[in-house]
Amino acid sequence: MPKAKGDPYFVSCRAGAEEAARELDVDLVWDGPTGLDAAKQNELVENWITRKVDAIARAPSRTGPASPPCCARRVNGASAC
Numbered sequence: 001m002p003k004a005k006g007d008p009y010f011v012s013c014r015a016g017a018e019e020a021a022r023e024l025d026v027d028l029v030w031d032g033p034t035g036l037d038a039a040k041q042n043e044l045v046e047n048w049i050t051r052k053v054d055a056i057a058r059a060p061s062r063t064g065p066a067s068p069p070c071c072a073r074r075v076n077g078a079s080a081c
Contacts, residue, residue: 001041001058002032010059029053036061 002010014030021028029048033040038061048056 001044001056002030003059003061004035005030005032006034032058033061 002013004010005014010032017028017030031044033044041058041061045056045058
């Protein structure tokens with residue numbers, strides 16, 4: 001998950017992630033807020049947890065401890081954010 005999906009840096013990251021997903025034959029879910037919005041990131045993480053994705057990777061939009069959804073995901077034994 002990018003900090004902001006329209007940011008040129010994260011647009012480039014997406015291209016690399018899509019290429020890697022094709023090479024590894026895995027499904028890639030790429031989504032994120034359009035601006036720096038920790039609440040939107042948490043909402044998306046909660047959605048992915050509900051969908052039972054295998055792993056979540058994100059560029060947090062704030063510093064400090066991981067968001068509550070990410071902490072819950074770690075406790076549930078899945079790959080950490």
